[in-house]
Amino acid sequence: MNKIFILAFLLGATSAFAADGKDVGNGGDAVVCRNAKNKITSVQFYDHFEAKEKRQMVLDLGAATLSYEKKLDLLLARVKKINPSRARMYREWWSSFMKEAKFIKGSNLIDIPDTGGGFVPAGCGLEQLAVQQTVKFPGDSRYTINQDLWDLMDANSKAGLILHELILREATSDEVGQTNSINTRYLNAVMSTKAYEKMSLKSYIELLQLTQFKVADAQGGVPIDISKAEVMFLNDENILSAWAISDTQFEFLWDKQVFQAKIRASGPRVEFYPSGLLKSTVLIDAKSMTLPILGKSTVVTTGDYGIYLRLYEDRSVAEAGGSVPLDLQLFKGDVRAVSISEQGVLEKIKFHYYTDPFDPRLPLVQLHGRWFPINGDSLKFDEHQRPLYEDQALLLTDAGYTMQCGWAEFNSNGDILACKNGAIGFWKTPDGKTWELVNKGSRPFNGIKVEFFADGSLSKFFTLDEVKNANLRTVKKIKEVSVWPSGAVKSVHSLDYITDMTAKVRGQWYEAEFAEFTETGLVAKLHGSKCGSDGEVTFSTKHGSVSVIGCSKTEVFPDTGYLKAGKLSRQQTLTTANGTRTFAQFADVEWEEDGNATLVVNP
Incomplete structure (x- = not known):
């Protein structure tokens, strides 16, 4: 009883190891027939016997005069027509098969119980012809073949055995994980028929x-x-979509050239057009390839991510990446990728990553008839191939200075009108003065915007620099400055909300948050910085002095400095065209140049 239990245990353990397909292995079998004297009369590969006798398949491995090597070539050529990547893998394994095989004589291979149910003719038996296992120890071979049986087989059986071992190597791999040869035998048999050549893609899958x-x-x-x-x-014959494999190469035909490629899937599936053409992006294994981009034959070279390509159904370029040279009316240089509409219009580019804002490799944009470097992540274009400057850093440089825009506004001619949320940089006004610009990242102000004249010089900007003319003094606080086309200061607005600016009217200096000037430098408007009882300021009219609220908006006549408009700080009697009149505190009043007052808003 104990002996029976021990034997059963050992048999169970042997089966468990055999099922693993790693240490014990799997293999091919042969139907061996013998005469009464136990002499072998025939050896037939079991996969072929099973196909013909059990499933009535008609096998065709080519002419009888072909060697087994030629027959195997024929079989792999069949596979290549419908499954090139599998044929390529099998051919690679076949190229090293004989180096990895050990042929033994005078010994029987231990049977591997991976065959499953079946039958053999009377007087014949099933014998282990080959064993395949993963090489683990020095001296091991991947394939062990009984040479005594091998030498008695015809070319069909030899070719069939080798194809069996190639299929089995895939089947028992970690990726597939099969534990016996049942599926391998059936697939091997089908691949050995003429019907396999006529099989549709759908039937094959x-x-x-x-x-x-x-x-x-x-x-x-x-x-x-x-x-x-x-x-x-x-x-x-055509798939619309399937689960993508991004790490396996395939042959990609382009312009009569064959490139090795991989799927560059943005999602889990690979997609095709109804015509059968690949819709998904492919990664090309090449140093360069010539592509039709925007009507020009363009040589795209490998970049940080190689060369990648996505096509429309008519095989025109939808997207190309790598290192793509462009030469357009308003843009030129080398970019990381281009996206093109179905109408053949440039929609978007992606930039290479350059950390140096003065890198000579930066592409250029044309503004105001001049070319400026541009950098960032991407750049969109309108239907006329004009840059839209959205969500990228526009890098404007002039005389060695630089400014970056996170958002930019342009007129219909492509001239820059405004730059918003830019980085610290330097730029010039029309008079040639260079200003240090300030971005929102350095100060807690949102929406900081820089504006330009048509010639590309500054018209409105933010700076920490001092601003001066004969009637203005500032300190180093952030401020918004606008200038006249001549470059003369037009207005200054302090953004620190403390007294850091003074403007002169009729020889008197006034503290202000905002001041506006004529092109000749005379004060036209003021907005004081103080409110309350200590914020009262006094201006002159032709009829005398008037007290107004210091933090209100005040206007003066530039040529004379007389008060033009303001908010009264207290009740006052003023001269009007109809005589004197008492105006209430906080009244908004305007004056004519002759000094007569007019009520605008009565509090």
């Missing part, structure tokens, strides 16, 4: 799914995973 293999090729040889999700077919 159904065959692979039936035999529990996990990968296949869509039309064009594009590798797909058929085990993770449904394969969507347009018809028997």
Whole structure:
């Protein structure tokens, strides 16, 4: 009883190791027939016997005069027509097969119980012809073959055995994980028939799914995973979408050249057009390739991410990446990628990553008839191929100075009108003065905006620099400055909300947050910085002095400095065209140049 238990345990353990397909291995079998004297009369490869006798398949491995090597070439050529990546993998394994095989004579291979149910003719038996295992120790071989049986087989059986071992190597891999040779024998048999050559792509993928293999090729040889999700077919020969395999190469035909490529999937699936053409982006393994981009034959070279390409159904370029040279009316230089509409219009570019704002490799944009470097992440274009300057750093440089715009506004001629949320830099006004610009990142102010004249010089900007003319003094606080086309100061607005600016009217200096000037430098408007009882300021009119609120908006006649408009700080009697009149505190009043007052708003 104990002996029976021990024997059963050992048999169970042997089966468990055999099922693993790693240490014990899997292999091919032969139907061996012997005469009464136990002499071998015939040896037939079991996969072929099973196909003909059990499933009535008609095998065709080519002419009888072909060597087994030629027959194997024929079989792999069949596979290549419908599944190039699998054929390429099998050919690679076949190229090293004999180096990895050990042929033994005078010994029988230990039977591997991976065959499953079946039958053999009377007087014949099933013998282990080959064993395959993962090489683990020095001296081990991946394939061990019984040479005594091998020498008695015809070329069909030899070619069939080798194809069996190649299929089995895939089947028992970690990726596929099969533990016996049942599916391998069936797939080997089908591949050895003439009917296999006429099989549709859909039928072939159904065959692979039936035999529990996990990968296949869509039309064009594009590798797909058929085990993770449904394969969507347009018809028997064309797939619309399937699960992508991004790490397996395939042959990509372009302009009569064959390139090695991989899927550059942005999602889990690879997609195709109804015509069968690949819709997803491909990564090209090449140093360069010539592509038609915006009507020009363009040589695209490999970049940080290689060369990648996405096509429209008419095979025109939808997107190309790598290192793409462009030469347009308002843009030129080398970019990381271009996106083109179906109408052939440039929609978007992506920039290379340059950390140096003065890198000579930066592409250029034309503004005001001059070319300026540009950098950032991407740049969009309108239907006329004019840059839209959204969500990127526009890098304007002039006389060695630089400014970056996170958002820019342009007129219909492509001239820059405004730059918003820019970085610290330097720029010039029309009079040639260079100003240090301030961005919102250095101060807690949102929406800081820089504006330009048509010639590209500054018209409005933010700076920490001192601003001076005969009637203005400032200190180093952030301020908004606008200038006249001549470059003369037009207005200054302090953004620190403390007394850091004074403006002179009729020989008297007034503290102000805001001041506006004529082009000749005379004060036209003031906005004081103080309110309350200590914020009262006095201006002159032709009829005397008037007290106004210091933090209100005050206007003066530039040529005379007389008060033009203001808010009264207290009740006052003023001269009007109809005589004197008492005006209430906080009244908004305007004056004519002759000094007569007019009530605008009565509080």
